[in-house]
Amino acid sequence: MPKVSMTINGKSVSGEVESRTLLVDFLREGQRLTGTHVGCDTSQCGACVVHVNGVSAKSCTMLAVQADGADVTTIEGLANGDDLHPMQAAFRENHGLQCGFCTPGMIMSAVDLAKRNSDPSETEIREWLEGNICRCTGYHNIVKSIKAGAQAMRG
């Protein structure tokens, strides 16, 4: 069985995985990081979004071995101890979540958007979210949260 090593949320981890093991399963089962979720089987819903080498990626569409040597950040790694990441705080402040299942992927995706575009417009946010499906919020408050979170990230 191949051995895979990576940094997850700043910590070096390694383990034996089957070649076919998806990154999301390595995170959820191998590392017990269950904040990253699986919502579909065709790579559309975005509940599984993490950052790999600073860029958002769908962890259901990557093999764990493809992340060998990478720097991976999951939702659990976003806050700084008890200090929420500004995007996390913005989601709470603006009621950008209801059941919370799509939320980790939404937040990770939003952080990547805000890093590339520090002041995204409503249209740019909605188009960016093509890869993130939410069934609860109707997106209205997610868009509001991301706008506020991006502004907070600008400082």
Added chain:
Amino acid sequence: MPDTGIGAAVRRKEDFRFIKGRGKYTDDIVLPNMTYAAFVRSPHAHATINGIDSSAAEAAEGFVAVLTAADFAAFGGLPCGWQVIGKNEEPMIEPKHPILAEGKVRHVGDPVAVVIAETKAQAQAAAELVSVDYTEHDAVIDMTAALRGGASVHDEAPNNQCYDWEIGDRAVVDAEFEKAHHVTTLELINNRLVPNAMEPRCAIGDYDQATGEHTLYSTTQNPHVIRLLMGAFVLQIPEHKLRVYAPDVGGGFGSKIYHYAEEAAMTVAAKLLGRPVKWTSDRTEAFLSDAHARDHVTKVELALDADGKFLALREFTLANMGAYLSTFAPSIPTYLHATLLAGQYTTPVIYAEVKAVFTNTVPVDAYRGAGRPEATFLLERIVDKAASEMGIDPIDIRRKNFIQPDQFPYDTPVALTYDTGDFEAVLSSGLAASDWAGFEARRQEAASRGKLRGIGISCYIEACGIAPSNVAGALGARAGLYECATVRVNPTGSISVLTGSHSHGQGHETVFAQLVHEKLGVDIESVDIVHGDTNKIPFGMGTYGSRSIAVGGVALANALDKVVSKATKIAAHLMEASADDIVFENGAFKVAGTDKEVGFGDVALTAYVPHNYPLEELEPGLEETAFYDPKNFTFPSGSYICEVEIDPDTGVTDIVSFHASDDFGNVINPMIVEGQVHGGLVQGIGQALYENTTYDSNGQLVSGSYMDYCMPRADDVPNFTIDHQVTACTHNVLGVKGCGEAGAIGSPPAVINAIVNALKDYGVEHIDMPATPAKVWAAIHGGQKQAAE
């Protein structure tokens, strides 16, 4: 200090774990020595099972066990919780709904066997090695064809009719139609949907050999209901030996109400194997096993006088049940549907006939709105059509027929009595906010750019806060629909609320804490709302039917009143005063007319350390339970206005604005209420423009994943504008009506009315949902363009 009582937009307490990725959803749970299950499901819509050969699976790596129908022979089938009696007192046909298919499979996805292995991947691999020998039969897919006979889904229903039900006096209604000045007719389809909560279903069975206690972890909206149904009716496990625990649940919308086969299978397997067993659905499996929604074929007619006053309404509907009766299915197109056919109007006589039909498709049951979206859609579409045919303005025709404020409580001709409402208030507010009056100028501006603008309205009323038990029982419900709350005051003053309601996104941990703060003055940080675990909570009927605030919240309010009543007596004793002289406000008990007071926290401690205490008259402790059975449904209402712009070259419909004006009675947390409306609106827009569940003639589900089933995404929908009008519910102490489903109920006809309005120059009278670009384009290019005036 921000306000954290009734009416405050308190930010949610539960958010912290979700935004940090620390939610505990059922699939996150790992138990020691756990095994994993994968179901073998039928690839055929209708077939006889000749044999099941699991030898290859048994030799697979990690194999632990395989179960088939034979292993469940000692147990009952999945129960139906609502019996409908049709015409001539004929009860519905109620075929057995086995846990695993017995002898026959009746829809693609029907579970045939379950394979259990050491890992999930091994279970899936082994399941694929199970070989089932089938003899295929013709599939029964189209409802009209199904009723004509030929192939039948169940032997007990040779023409596939489950029931033929009616409400209203047909002869009286027909007579009104005979003498009407104008009759408008509309044939329409309410398209089948798949609820698609983002969290797939999951069930973990566990059995404690030492105590004989079963535990089922499940993604359910109602753990006590599952405990009752599965324990009493399926597996014969006494309730005190069965714990059902629904931890964080990622959305439900109705699809997670039902007692599903997988729950029973995991419970049985865990005891059989002596190890926990976990099953997690994948998304395609969800399309094939979660209850589907809607699926009505309807003909509706409206009789009017020369001035456009409604004289009578009649409806004929075929409602798809799918292959088996799901838990609430028979009630959805009958008691939760036809009873709303009066809408906001004074239509004096109404008749509806609903035939429920079995087909070789996934079972159909309640989904956000459950019967009321279907009622509102047909009503608001036919009202618009009648207005168009008679040359009456669509707003005027509605106003002409509104129930007026002085007519409440209003007895509709379809069993329900509306308590209160002010339809003119929500209408005026909606018209102003959406600038209805300025539409013509916007239409012309769009036309100058080659685009077609349309504006549409939907005036809805719905019945929720389910339900008064005696009424439900008289109509065939096999359960009560009250709610339960225990308020446990802890000695040091914190509060634990044990509620039978269940939050799978609705924010009860915050909203219910607001109620406690309002009543007791306790900081919401000191209030813990406990839900989801039958071991912790006395009882409950769960969350669906927009009942949490109207039934669960009122149960909590009543329990809080009992706490205050007892605490008052304790305070009176502490202050050597009469209980009648005590006033409780801002968290303190005061002797009226003096400055003597004692805080709630001191009273709480005294209750548990009863040294200065009236022990002869009062027991120690401070914990009260209330069961609340609502006196009536509640009746949210509103006006939704949708404005669209259509590109005639592509048929693409862009929603340029959508305004929702709602009356939910009193609102506890306006931020959460708006969020519920947003979510409902997008589900309704999804139905109107994007979503459709497609079966081919062989019963194959063509739209079986997100590749083919179009879920609305952020750039498919606009921002919304929302306002509230308030007519407080007259029959509960909080004056609340509930708000969870209204968005999905009121929005589809607003969207379709807008599209039909946009296409009126092309002679388009109706367009069925989803109004995809292809359909809209075809309507434009197939229709005759009328000469512009």
